[in-house]
Amino acid sequence: xxxxxxxxxxxxxxxxxxxxxxxxxxxxxxxxxxxxxxxxxxxxxxxxxxxxxxxxxxxxxxxxxxxxxxxxxxxxxxxxxxxxxxxxxxxxxxxxxxxxxxxxxxxxxxxxxxxxxxxxxxxxxxxxxxxxxxxxxxxxxxxxxxxxxxxxxxxxxxxxxxxxxxxxxxxxxxxxxxxxxxxxxxxxxxxxxxxxxxxxxxxxxxxxxxxxxxxxxxxxxxxxxxxxxxxxxxxxxxxxxxxxxxxxxxxxxxxxxxxxxxxxxxxxxxxxxxxxxxxxxxxxxxxxxxxxxxxxxxxxxxxxxxxxxxxxxxxxxxxxxx
Numbered sequence: 518x519x520x521x522x523x524x525x526x527x528x529x530x531x532x533x534x535x536x537x538x539x540x541x542x543x544x545x546x547x548x549x550x551x552x553x554x555x556x557x558x559x560x561x562x563x564x565x566x567x568x569x570x571x572x573x574x575x576x577x578x579x580x581x582x583x584x585x586x587x588x589x590x591x592x593x594x595x596x597x598x599x600x601x602x603x604x605x606x607x608x609x610x611x612x613x614x615x616x617x618x619x620x621x622x623x624x625x626x627x628x629x630x631x632x633x634x635x636x637x638x639x640x641x642x643x644x645x646x647x648x649x650x651x652x653x654x655x656x657x658x659x660x661x662x663x664x665x666x667x668x669x670x671x672x673x674x675x676x677x678x679x680x681x682x683x684x685x686x687x688x689x690x691x692x693x694x695x696x697x698x699x700x701x702x703x704x705x706x707x708x709x710x711x712x713x714x715x716x717x718x719x720x721x722x723x724x725x726x727x728x729x730x731x732x733x734x735x736x737x738x739x740x741x742x743x744x745x746x747x748x749x750x751x752x753x754x755x756x757x758x759x760x761x762x763x764x765x766x767x768x769x770x771x772x773x774x775x776x777x778x779x780x781x782x783x784x785x786x787x788x789x790x791x792x793x794x795x796x797x798x799x800x801x802x803x804x805x806x807x808x809x810x811x812x813x814x815x816x817x818x819x820x821x822x823x824x825x826x827x828x829x830x831x832x833x834x835x836x837x838x839x
Contacts, residue, residue: 518825524568525560528581532563535585539632549613549625550632553596556610562695563588565824566703572823575707579641583702586636590654591695593629596622598661602750603780630654643705653698660690667753670777679773684758685724692730693723700820718820725811726831728755732804735792736838745788749780755807756800764798772798805839808832 519527536554540547563584570580598604599612600622606612614622637647664687669676677683700719704712731754734747747754753761757776761769772794775787795801815821816828832839 518572518823519568520826521564521568521824521830524564524571528564528567528584529560531581532560532567532584532588535581535636536563536589536632539585539589539635540628543628543632546625546628549617549621550592550629552616553592553607553613553625557608558592560588562591562699565696565699566706569700569703569823570707572825573707577641577706578639579643579706580703582636582639582642583646583699583706586633586650587695587699587702589629589633589636590650590657593626593633594657594661594695596626596629600626601661601665602752604746643702646702646705649698649701649705653694656690656694657692658690660687660692660694663687664691664752667758668751668777679753679758680762681755681758684753684755687753688724688727688755689720692727693720696720696723696726715820718815718818721811721815722827722831725808725815725828728804728807728811729831729835731755732801732808732838733834735795735801737834743785743788745792748776748788748791749783751776751778751780756795756804759803760795760798760800763803764794764800768794768798808835809839 533554537551540550543550566580566584566587570576595607596613599607600614600619604612605615612622613625633650634647636642637650663677663683666675666677667679667683667687671678697716697720700722701712701716704715709715731747731752734754735745735756737744748757753776757772761773763769764772772791775783775791775794778787812828812832821828
């Protein structure tokens with residue numbers, strides 16, 4: 518069985534070349550796309566189809582096309598996400614909207630989706646995979662929409678309560694859907710007839726990834742302005758949703774008030790206070806226990822044997838806090 522590192526060493530360069538091929542001859546869009554991709558990333562969604570197919574005993578160009586498609590879909594969401602969250606840096610480099618403006622960020626994010634669709638139209642890609650990807654991307658956008666609804670005040674008719682249930686629905690769309698489609702697409706490339714279990718496992722992996730990312734914002738380094746940047750943005754992360762739902766009223770009310778403060782008015786002192794409230798209210802510990810329990814459960818599923826060390830790799834950025 519190949520490890521992720523071995524899969525990356527074998528296919529990272531072909532994956533990068535395939536993505537660039539999809540963007541070729543698109544002028545300034547291509548220039549912006551290459552700039553964005555060169556900010557880095559592990560290319561997890563792009564490598565998973567290649568890695569899974571190889572460890573299931575298969576090979577072929579289709580897995581490369583599928584991997585490139587899902588990595589391009591993902592990067593389109595990142596360009597839009599940076600704009601929506603007012604993030605000025607991505608891994609230490611100015612984001613697309615910060616460098617070229619919001620209109621160009623919208624254009625590039627949209628273009629990434631069509632570059633990805635072009636990859637799925639390649640010969641050998643399984644029939645029906647474009648529909649799988651389309652439904653997944655609709656779920657991603659739906660999750661992103663729900664995330665902003667959770668940030669609205671209760672008085673707004675479109676608001677959604679910032680509960681754990683709401684978080685789970687949001688994260689299953691925003692992050693889980695694309696991981697699920699990656700797994701389902703890889704299984705389809707390998708000729709698996711019943712792909713439901715692959716999709717379900719991938720969606721759970723995506724949920725684990727999102728909670729890990731939320732935790733990392735508080736206990737690690739995401740290459741942003743400071744720890745707790747999600748709090749300044751008003752995001753209802755897993756730790757925030759858990760604390761609001763379970764902590765004593767004085768803690769949950771104050772935390773929600775800080776999170777709902779506009780970013781421009783959120784001071785570093787308020788972020789520090791919110792992080793203390795997450796600890797006192799039990800949100801940090803609850804998040805830690807979720808990650809430990811869910812990672813153990815996911816590792817026990819037989820599908821995980823095709824992707825050895827994947828679950829552990831997802832948790833690696835926060836391993837020091839676990």
